[in-house]
Amino acid sequence: METSAVLLEGAKQLSIQSVGLKDPAEGDVVVQVHHSGISTGTEGLLWSGKMPPFPGMGYPLVPGYEAMGEVVHSEAGSSLNIGDFVFVPGSNGFKDALGLFGGSARLLVTNCDRTVKIDRQLGEQGALFALAATARHAIAGMEVRLPDLIIGHGVLGRLLARLTIAAGGKAPTVWEIDEARRAGAVGYEVVHPDKDEKRDYRAVFDASGRADILDQWIQRCQKGAEIVLAGFYSERINFAFPPAFMKEIKIRIAAEWSQSDLTAVRALVESGALSLDGLITHRMPAEKADEAYKVAFEEADCSKMMLNWSNVQ
Numbered sequence: 001m002e003t004s005a006v007l008l009e010g011a012k013q014l015s016i017q018s019v020g021l022k023d024p025a026e027g028d029v030v031v032q033v034h035h036s037g038i039s040t041g042t043e044g045l046l047w048s049g050k051m052p053p054f055p056g057m058g059y060p061l062v063p064g065y066e067a068m069g070e071v072v073h074s075e076a077g078s079s080l081n082i083g084d085f086v087f088v089p090g091s092n093g094f095k096d097a098l099g100l101f102g103g104s105a106r107l108l109v110t111n112c113d114r115t116v117k118i119d120r121q122l123g124e125q126g127a128l129f130a131l132a133a134t135a136r137h138a139i140a141g142m143e144v145r146l147p148d149l150i151i152g153h154g155v156l157g158r159l160l161a162r163l164t165i166a167a168g169g170k171a172p173t174v175w176e177i178d179e180a181r182r183a184g185a186v187g188y189e190v191v192h193p194d195k196d197e198k199r200d201y202r203a204v205f206d207a208s209g210r211a212d213i214l215d216q217w218i219q220r221c222q223k224g225a226e227i228v229l230a231g232f233y234s235e236r237i238n239f240a241f242p243p244a245f246m247k248e249i250k251i252r253i254a255a256e257w258s259q260s261d262l263t264a265v266r267a268l269v270e271s272g273a274l275s276l277d278g279l280i281t282h283r284m285p286a287e288k289a290d291e292a293y294k295v296a297f298e299e300a301d302c303s304k305m306m307l308n309w310s311n312v313q
Contacts, residue, residue: 001030004312005105006289007097009060011049014290016312019062020095024109029080030073031088031108031115035124036286037066037131038104038296038305040154041209041232046100047293050234060097064104065090068118068126069309078112085122086115087129087262104289106312116262122269124283124306125276128155131304132265132274133257135159138205138230139167140261145203145226150174151217152208153181153190155279155304156230160205161188166273172205173198180301184278196220205230214239218249226250280304286312 001021008014024030043063045051067088071080080086090101093109102108118126135156139146146169150157153176164172171188173196182190193216200222209231217227218239227249229237268274282299284292286307296305 001107001109003105003107004286005062005094005097006064006286006307007060008046008063012047014047014293016287016289019097019105021107021109022093022095024073024075024093026075027077027111027113028075028093028109029071029078029086029112029115031067031069031086031110032072033067033069033088033103033106033108033309035068035127036064036104036307036309037127037280038064038293038307039066039130040296040302040304041156042101043293044297045232045234047297052234054100057100058098061100062094062097062102062105063100065101066127066130067103067108068122068124068129069108070120072107074112080112080115080117085118085120085126087118087126088115089130089262104286104307106286106309113259116259116266118266119270122276124280124308127306128276128279128304129262129265130257131155131279132159132163132269132276133261134230134254135163135207136265136268137257137261138228138254139163140264146170147172147203147205147228149198149201149204149217149220151204151206151210152176152231153178153185154207157207158184158279159274160207160230161185162274163268166268178300181303186275201225204228207231209233211235211237215243218243218247221247221249223247224250226252228252228254230254280306282306283308285310
């Protein structure tokens with residue numbers, strides 16, 4: 001089998017090309033992708049050539065880990081049926097390219113256990129499960145504090161705020177320096193950091209990927225506060241030790257989501273406790289992927305670009 005896929009052959013060298021697919025094995029499904037999202041974090045680093053050494057890195061590669069589509073083939077041992085709609089966090093089922101993370105293609109071969117069955121009515125919003133699960137992973141756990149300050153009002157920051165409220169937490173404050181991104185808050189306040197005088201935050205969650213301003217966040221914390229790095233960072237993370245020492249700051253890294261996070265997100269979405277409305281700001285046909293990636297990473301008002309694969313063979 002072959003499929004059309006976004007192929008990244010080097011920094012800013014991206015096009016739609018045909019790549020070979022591995023034969024599905026027991027328990028695998030073939031998913032025809034309807035929509036896939038572009039991550040402004042990890043994919044931005046891959047596209048720009050700034051991604052630090054990472055397992056699975058190399059070229060050519062198929063990027064993307066935000067895809068939704070329909071099962072068109074199901075092998076023996078699979079729990080899914082033809083016609084089921086699923087979220088797919090990518091695939092490594094390519095013959096001619098690496099899969100990091102391998103979700104930006106018309107057809108994907110993956111084990112059924114890596115997918116999450118979703119309501120087909122979600123449409124393109126089903127591709128947002130990756131970011132929603134990332135946000136949920138950052139705030140999940142018995143001893144984890146819910147954020148009272150979130151850095152950045154992109155899609156991840158918005159989901160962190162929505163999940164905090166859905167969990168019964170107090171509405172967090174969100175910092176955003178870009179005026180255009182301050183719109184769209186529902187039930188919480190978004191402010192420029194210079195307009196916020198509060199200096200006793202207990203739990204600061206970064207969704208901006210800007211760890212170079214870690215010192216600024218530490219100054220706004222109370223003693224014993226926790227700072228959670230929920231983004232992905234290409235540069236070394238540094239901070240002034242004395243202020244962090246005086247306040248006994250805890251720094252935690254929130255890594256990739258688990259399957260339980262995806263399951264929890266599905267339940268929250270299906271119950272209406274978590275809305276995915278208003279998070280997708282830009283849409284383009286997948287055949288214009290090169291242009292779409294440039295818009296996603298170079299235009300400040302683009303929080304989430306979604307590719308439509310319906311016209312790609």
